[in-house]
Amino acid sequence: MTIIRQGSLFDLQELYHLEPTQRFEAVFSTIDIEPIFAVVTKKSRFGRPVGLNYAAMIYSLIARITERIPFIKDLVKRLKYDMIFRLDCGFLVSDSIPSEAAYSRMITVLCESDVLENVQGTLLHQAISEGFVEDDTVAIDATHVLAKDAAPPKEEQPKSEPKKRGRKSKEEREQWLIEKAEQEANLPLYDKKIEEQLDIPLDELRAEIPQDPQWGIKKNSQGKNVFWYGYKAHLAVGTKSQYIFQSLLSSANLNDGKAAIPLLKGLHEHVLFPSMRYQTMDAGYDFEAIYTQIHRMGHQSVIAYNKRNEPEPIGFDKHFAPTCVREHSYRYDSFDHQYETLKYTRPKECKDCPLANDGLCQRVYKVKITTDLRRYTAPARGSKTWKTIFKQRTAVERVNAYLKGYFQLNNVRYRTGKRAKVHFDLVTLVYNASKLGADRINRKLSKQQAA
Known part of the structure; x- marks a missing residue:
């Protein structure tokens, strides 16, 4: 995917043109590693004495992302033979170089903690407090992440018994309905309908998300299935600042829409700020429950409509704007926030129409968005403002390209979902840290030019 350069004095890509020492300083200075250090450091004075520099190990894991070092063994080798890199990571000359096993134990400890997510939140709030985040629109999307391990062989499914033909009796149908309800009640949370997520707390939603590697399927630009x-x-990315506000890692077979509500609830509980107003997504997120969640947050949804073989509405155009007797579409005029009402005005074509003066074509048409949250959005579907906001959705695709091209998102080297999540959390943390570091340098350059 083409990476679109932003119009600024100092861009994120230019951070990689700095000397390694300057680059590390710019990134390390934005991350508060104290919470991570408190989790991974040895808690007891008993047992085998440990002489490892845990703070430097944390910095070296961050440096591994920025330097695109593919394996931990390569990181250990770099630390052994590159003295400047070792000192940049915070190791002293007298410190022993950690082994691969030491790094593996550290990652295992991080698997059982959400400390990386907490540090990510702290960094994001720092960016907000420094004035780098003033977005009014958030874009949500998903991207595929390859597991480097070979997929396990497919198990042969036992042949099911042939279904009995004919209509069920009343007693059989009642029994079948009871069994079906029990089966649906016992399904895992993310196998149920999206509506079930609306009243479930955020912590439970994040804890239940499946993370083991699985087979996924998507359509490419030619419309063919890719596995x-x-x-x-x-x-969930700010379309203007391009900071990652919320992130989730799931199995490849999870529907994109089923991860939207956890992201939206995370935004509402942890990242909400006054300027945020719109949530924009593609047609893969066109579900009633997602519109409901956005409405509960007090925001407006700008989501592409997915027809799903629904009949064309009578008396409305393809954007659900009302039409006159001669089927000219009414023009979107404004949105009343107090009454949550869309206002449409008479079409231009009706100006000289004789039916307009006969009362058959009303001058103003109003409709509440709560009538149908999918069809009636603010701004109205098809309007110039709606299209302008929807175009901003490409910001999340741009961030996906950055993560894969610069931050090793596609370099997952772990067999379990928990360890893969540590890698994912490090990638998103280092991305936001690099973004904040670049913004600080950009502000400094702007002040120097102004002086």
Whole structure:
């Protein structure tokens, strides 16, 4: 995917043109590693004495992302033979170089903690407090993440018994309905309908998300099905600042829409700020429950409509704007926030129409968005403002390209979902840290030019 350069003095890509020492300083200075250090450091004075520099190990894991070092063994080798890199990561000359096993134990400890998510939240709030985040629109989308391990061989499914033909008796149908209801009640949370997520707390939603590598399927630009084995990365990104506000890693077979409500609830509980107003997504997120969640947050949804073989509405055009007797579409005029009402005005074509003066064509048409949250959005579907906001959705695709091209998102080297999530959390953390570092340099350059 083409990476679109932004019009700024100092861009994120230019951070990689700096000397390694300057680059590390710019990134490391934005991350508060104290919470991570408190989790991974040795808690007891008993047992085998440990002489490892845990703070430097944390910085070296961050440097591994920025330097695109593919394996931990390559990181250990770099630390052994590159003295400047070792000192940049915070190791002293007298410190022993950690082994691969030491890094593996550290990652295992991080698997059982959400400390990386907490540090990510702290960094994001720092960016907000410094004035780098003033977005009014958030874009949500998912991207595929390959697992480097070979997929396991497919198991042969036992042949099911042939279904009995004919209509069920009343007693059989009642029994079948009871069994079906019990089966649906016992399904895992993310196998149920999306509506079930609306009243479930955020912590439970994040805890229940499936993360083991699975087979996924998507359509490419030619409309053909493409299969991959691995994961999905779900991101909520500010369309102007391009910071990652919320992120989730799931199995590849999870529907994109089923990760939207956890992302939206995370935004509402942890990242909400006054300027945020719109949530924009593609047609894969066109579900009633997602519109409901956005409405509960007090925001407006700008989501592409998916017809799903629905009949064309009578008396309305393809954007659900009302039409006159001669089927000319009414023009979207404004949105009343107090009454949540869309206002449409008479079409231009009706100006000289004789039916307009006979009362057959009303001058103003109003409709509440709560009548149908999918069809009636603010701004109205098809309007110039709606299209302008929807175009901003490409920001999340741009961030996906950055993560894969610069931050090793597609370099998952772990067999379990928990360890893969540590890699994913490090990638998103380092991306936001690099973004904040670049913004600080850009602000400094702007002040120097102004002086």
